[in-house]
Amino acid sequence: MVKQESESANRPDNTAFTQQRLPAWQPILSAGIVIPGFVLIGLAFIGIGVALFVTSKSIQELEFDYTGYSNESPCSSCAQSVVANCKCSLNFTLTTLLQGPVFFYYGLSNYFQNYRRYGASKDDNQLYGDLSYFTSPSSSCSPYDYDSSKKPIVPCGSIANSMFNDTFTLTWTVNGKTNNVSLDGKGIAWWTDYNVKYRNPNVTPLKNAFNGTVKPINWAKPAYELDASDPSNNGFVNQDFLVWMRRAALPNFRKLYRRIDASGDYKNGLPAGNYTVDITYNYPVRAFNGVKKIVFSNVSWMGGRNEFLGIAYLVIGSLCVVMSVVMLIVYAKFKFPDEE
Amino acid sequence: VDCQLNLYFSKKSFFKCALHSCYSSLVLFFIPYAAMYDTVRDDGKDIADYQSFALLTQTCLLFAVSIQMSYWTAVNTIFVLGSLVMYFAVTFTMYSNGMFTILPSAFPFIGTARNSLNQPNVWLTIFLTSILCVLPVITNRFLMIQLCPTINDKAKATPAPPTQRARIRRTSSRRSGYAFSHAQGYGDLVTSGRFLRRPALTRSSGFTHVGRTTTSFSPMGRSAGYSPTGRPQNNKVPNVEVTSLQMYRTITDSAP
Numbered sequence: 001m002v003k004q005e006s007e008s009a010n011r012p013d014n015t016a017f018t019q020q021r022l023p024a025w026q027p028i029l030s031a032g033i034v035i036p037g038f039v040l041i042g043l044a045f046i047g048i049g050v051a052l053f054v055t056s057k058s059i060q061e062l063e064f065d066y067t068g069y070s071n072e073s074p075c076s077s078c079a080q081s082v083v084a085n086c087k088c089s090l091n092f093t094l095t096t097l098l099q100g101p102v103f104f105y106y107g108l109s110n111y112f113q114n115y116r117r118y119g120a121s122k123d124d125n126q127l128y129g130d131l132s133y134f135t136s137p138s139s140s141c142s143p144y145d146y147d148s149s150k151k152p153i154v155p156c157g158s159i160a161n162s163m164f165n166d167t168f169t170l171t172w173t174v175n176g177k178t179n180n181v182s183l184d185g186k187g188i189a190w191w192t193d194y195n196v197k198y199r200n201p202n203v204t205p206l207k208n209a210f211n212g213t214v215k216p217i218n219w220a221k222p223a224y225e226l227d228a229s230d231p232s233n234n235g236f237v238n239q240d241f242l243v244w245m246r247r248a249a250l251p252n253f254r255k256l257y258r259r260i261d262a263s264g265d266y267k268n269g270l271p272a273g274n275y276t277v278d279i280t281y282n283y284p285v286r287a288f289n290g291v292k293k294i295v296f297s298n299v300s301w302m303g304g305r306n307e308f309l310g311i312a313y314l315v316i317g318s319l320c321v322v323m324s325v326v327m328l329i330v331y332a333k334f335k336f337p338d339e340e
Numbered sequence: 341v342d343c344q345l346n347l348y349f350s351k352k353s354f355f356k357c358a359l360h361s362c363y364s365s366l367v368l369f370f371i372p373y374a375a376m377y378d379t380v381r382d383d384g385k386d387i388a389d390y391q392s393f394a395l396l397t398q399t400c401l402l403f404a405v406s407i408q409m410s411y412w413t414a415v416n417t418i419f420v421l422g423s424l425v426m427y428f429a430v431t432f433t434m435y436s437n438g439m440f441t442i443l444p445s446a447f448p449f450i451g452t453a454r455n456s457l458n459q460p461n462v463w464l465t466i467f468l469t470s471i472l473c474v475l476p477v478i479t480n481r482f483l484m485i486q487l488c489p490t491i492n493d494k495a496k497a498t499p500a501p502p503t504q505r506a507r508i509r510r511t512s513s514r515r516s517g518y519a520f521s522h523a524q525g526y527g528d529l530v531t532s533g534r535f536l537r538r539p540a541l542t543r544s545s546g547f548t549h550v551g552r553t554t555t556s557f558s559p560m561g562r563s564a565g566y567s568p569t570g571r572p573q574n575n576k577v578p579n580v581e582v583t584s585l586q587m588y589r590t591i592t593d594s595a596p
Contacts, residue, residue: 022414024412034478048464192437192451246391250388253388308377309461323479
């Protein structure tokens with residue numbers, strides 16, 4: 001190339017950076033790297049998969065559908081009646097100890113908490129205790145922001161309005177005696193939800209903050225009576241309310257209801273025996289073919305029982321090993337013609 | 341102009357690209373979906389909620405696209421790693437208590453990052469998703485290299501002659517080729533007129549440079565140019581900027 005004098009002042013410097021001549025590392029897919037790499041990845045995945053699968057299998061889980069669609073189901077009478085606070089009972093037997101800590105969940109199916117309009121229908125400012133939003137809820141809550149007499153609804157919105165209101169108690173029958181299993185409702189919601197995101201308005205008594213407002217249409221009691229016996233669980237920081245407000249991503253979901261209190265007979269979990277769950281059936285799901293369930297489960301380091309991750313890792317690990325063998329064959333077959 | 345006449349659209353490339361995109365999209369959604377189905381945190385609390393699921397999916401996406409780089413320069417690496425760091429920094433900031441306190445309605449995701457990204461099964465899901473997005477690409481490329489190698493691949497496959505490596509020991513010579521005050525310079529090249537045939541290529545990517553035509557002259561071999569000292573010609577590579585990582589080889593393409 002002919003030498004050129006730099007004539008214009010705008011000519012960029014002749015450095016590697018400006019002339020885009022930086023040294024670059026490019027992964028060259030040679031057989032010596034790819035094939036052992038795949039084998040390594042495959043073996044690592046298989047190892048992780050085995051660990052996950054074994055852990056998942058060791059989690060004990062019991063699930064009971066109590067919607068009452070079929071006539072043999074214990075709650076079928078409640079499902080068909082429209083009376084409030086209908087009571088029904090569900091019996092089950094544990095053959096072995098259910099290792100603690102045991103968690104008691106309620107599950108819903110075909111319930112789309114991830115629907116966009118539903119999910120947007122709440123007022124975070126109201127739930128943060130901002131009293132100015134008590135008198136004028138955000139318009140995103142409509143049509144659940146004002147009732148028919150134009151009074152503001154607190155807490156407004158569809159998510160709050162649709163709060164799950166079935167209640168459960170658990171009893172254990174052994175030797176003819178029926179013992180009540182105590183359920184712990186503290187700390188079932190996220191710490192950040194309870195301590196930061198949701199706050200009660202700074203008014204004592206709490207009832208006065210709700211003057212001039214009405215409770216959501218589907219609620220039996222107003223927010224300040226969600227747990228009148230415990231002020232730290234009343235109002236917007238009620239744990240059940242917080243658990244419900246953390247809306248689920250998928251149409252079939254579970255939400256934590258209570259923890260089995262690990263004291264007395266239940267120190268190690270739920271002992272074997274006959275159990276009865278007394279259900280107060282309030283929540284209507286038949287209109288949209290929803291299903292209600294209760295679930296007893298313990299947890300491990302990977303959370304609840306989910307075999308997918310273990311199986312996925314095993315499958316991908318095996319595929320990697322198989323692919324590495326295939327690539328080795330391809331490489332070996334095509335290498336020799338080239339060398340001639 | 342060729343582009344206006346739609347001469348360069350390759351249906352095959354488009355189809356391959358579309359297939360890869362469809363596959364990645366399905367993986368990026370359904371792996372987190374299946375991993376989060378009916379799952380809870382390791383302390384029994386909720387993890388399959390809308391916000392955690394969204395965070396998981398977008399983190400999987402970030403990792404999947406960060407890994408799929410074809411070549412890594414220093415600048416590239418800094419920016420990719422930097423953007424990952426920025427992503428986590430911004431996420432944790434946006435989901436922090438402070439931001440929520442300032443404007444509650446604008447930061448509804450408060451606490452999500454803290455509560456979901458400390459779960460091992462979330463990170464295992466992210467790891468699985470990113471690897472699953474990347475592995476088919478690598479497999480495909482490797483098999484293509486073996487079964488239908490292009491001229492680039494053949495160049496990379498032949499090992500560099502050792503004499504060249506011994507000579508090129510520049511530490512940071514990204515100077516222009518003009519500063520050869522201590523070497524014999526381009527005199528013989530200029531007089532032989534060879535420089536007019538070869539265009540200068542200044543891009544550096546990877547370890548190889550392949551000649552454009554099959555009639556490339558070999559700068560490493562004996563040139564027919566004038567060599568005053570009678571010694572073997574220095575392997576200065578004329579009219580291409582020399583860096584310590586570029587090596588020249590002559591590649592012949594058997595197929596026309």
